Amino acid sequence: MDLNTVVEIRDARRPAPWRPGDAWLGGGTYLFSEPQPHLRRLVDLSRMGWTPVRRHPDGSLELAATCTIAELSCYARDLIAPAAPLFEQCCRAFLASFKIWNMATVGGNLCNGLPAGPMISLTAALDGECLLIAQDGTLRRVRVADFVIGAGRKDLAAGELLRSVTLPARALACRTAFRQTSLYGLGRSAVLVIGTLDPVDHSVAITVTAATVRPIRLWFPLAPTAAALREAIDGAVADGEWFDDIHGLPEWRRHMTFRLAEEIRRELVEEEWR
Incomplete structure (x- = not known):
């Protein structure tokens, strides 16, 4: 247009x-x-020359704001990390044409702040941290889970630039589980839930996106019971935070979130017991 x-x-x-x-x-x-x-x-920003994906010596992964979905997908194919499959799963959640894949950026997806943004899902689930640059050059960092504060609303001042998102090495070492659903076979994500299991301390994180106006990331020191998980989600999401649009009613999104989160909990627990 x-x-x-x-x-x-x-x-x-x-x-x-x-x-x-x-x-x-x-x-x-x-x-x-x-x-x-x-x-x-x-x-x-297209001529800034930022490296799309950079692996740091500490094992963390820095995604430039200008990294395209195609570049991220290509990089993730050779990424040696337990969480590597999650990258492609979230890239595919775009359900977009190759033209969009080759132009849409990680930073743009985050800065739109839309509930169905799959780069928000990916980076929030892997405990990503945004690097922001103000007009006067001041730097600040904010977790992705706190960066998106509502549907289309971000913690971003006028003229402030999202430079990159860094995913910690410990998150990349986690086992992951992914669930997504839509009202249509090839429709926009209405519920997207990601679980991670930390192999070091066996903690579990459940991240809910698409169903809610902002990403909800819940951390448990040990795998929760079904009742504890349901109670935690219920307590973390206020009634007005279940998203409501033509892609799904809030009541349905809430129901499907509980269902998919429980599937993820079982998958991670069963994997832990093997």
């Missing part, structure tokens, strides 16, 4: 004061998908 209110595209490599009507441009798959009448200038 043409953005007929945009009068300038600026190269992000050439700093300039941020002003009302500015927006960061990554892949543009959201920006150009619908009218954006408030925009006047796009600040293009």
Whole structure:
């Protein structure tokens, strides 16, 4: 879609004061998908030259905000880590064409803050941490689970840039379990639940996305019972936080969250007992 209110595209490599009507441009798959009448200038990040995925000496994985879904999927195929399958599962949760895969970015998916954003699901489940850069160069870090605070709402100040998301080595060493459902065979995620089992201390984390307006990550020092898991989810998600749109009613999303979370709990517990 043409953005007929945009009068300038600026190269992000050439700093300039941020002003009302500015927006960061990554892949543009959201920006150009619908009218954006408030925009006047796009600040293009495509030439920043950031390495899409970088493995640090401590074993952590840093995903550049400009890393495309195609680049992440390709990297994950050769990733040697117990959590590696989760990357492809979340990439496939896009249910998008190859054109979207080659343009949509990890950072764009997070900064849209949509409940069904599968990069939010992936990075929240693996305890990811966002690196944010303010206009004055100030850096701050915030966990992905705290970065998205509602449907389309982020902890992001005007002009602040999401530079990257870092996934800790310990999270990559976890066993994972993935469940997703939709009202349609090839529909948008209505419920997406991910479980992780830490091989060091045997703790379990359950992350709920798509069904809720923000990612909900629950941590248990040991595998919870079915009743404890259900109670924890019920306590963590307020009544108004179950998402409501044409892809599923809140009551159905809540029911399916309990069902899929229990399937994950059993899968991880059975794997632990082997």
